[in-house]
Amino acid sequence: MALMPVADALHSILAGADPLPEEMVTLDTAFHRTLARDLAALRTQPPQAMSAMDGYAVRAADAADLSARLRVIGEVAAGRPFERPVGPGEAVRIFTGGVIPDGADAVIIQEDTEASGGYITITDAAKPGRHIRAAGADFRAGDVLLAKGSRLTDRDLSLAAGMNYPELAVIRRPRVAVLATGDELVMPGSTPGPGQIVYSNGYALRALARAEGADTIDLGIAADTVEATTEGIRRARDCGADILITMGGASVGDHDLVKRSLEAEGVAMAFWRIAMRPGKPMMHGRLGAMRVIGLPGNPVSSYVCGFLFLAPLIRALSGRKAIHHVRETALLGRDLAANDQREDYLRARLETREDGALIAIPVHHQDSSLLGNLAAARALLIRPPFAPALAAGAHCELLRLPQ
Secondary structure: OOOEOHHHHHHHHHOOOOOOOEEEEEHHHOOOOEEOOOEEOOOOEOOOOEEOOOEEEEOOOOOOOOOOEEEEEEEEEOOEOOOOOOOOOEEEEEOOOOEOOOOOOEEEEHHHEEEEOOEEEEOOOOOOOOOEEOOOOOEOOOOEEEOOOOEOOHHHHHHHHHOOOOEEEEEOOOEEEEEEEOOOEEOOOOOOOOOOEEOOHHHHHHHHHHHOOOEEEEEEEEOOOHHHHHHHHHHHHHOOOOEEEEEOOOOOOOOOOHHHHHHHOOOEEEEEOEOEEOOOOOEEEEEOOEEEEEEOOOHHHHHHHHHHHHHHHHHHHOOOOOOOOOEEEEEEOOOEOOOOOOEEEEEEEEEEOOOOOEEEEEOOOOOOOOHHHHHHOOEEEEEOOOOOOEOOOOEEEEEEOOO
């Protein structure tokens, strides 16, 4: 079977990945959720003209002359409007957030006044509209301020509250089940026996999935048998996973049983093996509504494939507007040899020169088992298939890794 290009593999994985159903959640649980509908303001903010400062509400015409002496007829505090209009020669003591009384069209800050015996004199002339927040200065009822597909930030939640929403319609979080396979794997904290290694891949992938807005289900480690692997696949289906991630057992060895197990359970395989490095033995298929991505067992291959393919799929199922990773341009920090037929994703450090130029420096050891280099990397430097040799200082493309 020919190796599938990376772009075609991603297209296959995202095909038909429509947003999941919506659900209502409270504002306190809506952080980083994706809006299922446009959000229009239910009220006008501020609803009436309000003071932006502590001072006195006046008629600007009465306070245009520094010789003006105005009689103070009352007080306005936030939430306690004044009951009657301000007439000629009058002023009302007002505090920040107080409603501007009828008749007043300016606020003189208290530092520009002198009060004595129920009157004020002014030391700075008033101007119409000064220190007043007009009704609707922030937004008006009916204004669409948050768009469908937006991933809600902390500031968005404050805005939604101000728009008078106690709860929001958001897309249900995708459920991502993660199943590792391999007799050689032991849990962190264990003492590995001969030929065994400590299991690490799942921790990065579940964290990546959660950061993208998914709920995760840890299915543990399946032994290298068809029975154990198929049991894990059935558990993913039974718990309602939208995505099943398998790790390991995706290559061509006698003990690589994942593809055989998936097909035995009825998974319709879309592809197996892609033209990329690291991560060639990756596969994808469907089991009913559940999407399956089979990742290689090498930790770097597993993570790079998860970053490139799982993250966009979660975004698509979450209804996000921005699905794809954004490519950036940098200058190459060291010479690179010509590439072969596979698209390369080189782990790279990033530096910024004094002139502001971004420099991408591929690490020297790109072996797909090296967790230290993966953790130290800040980006994946992209080398297209059959790319010619590049000298240091040439332009290159990269994807920043999550920080």
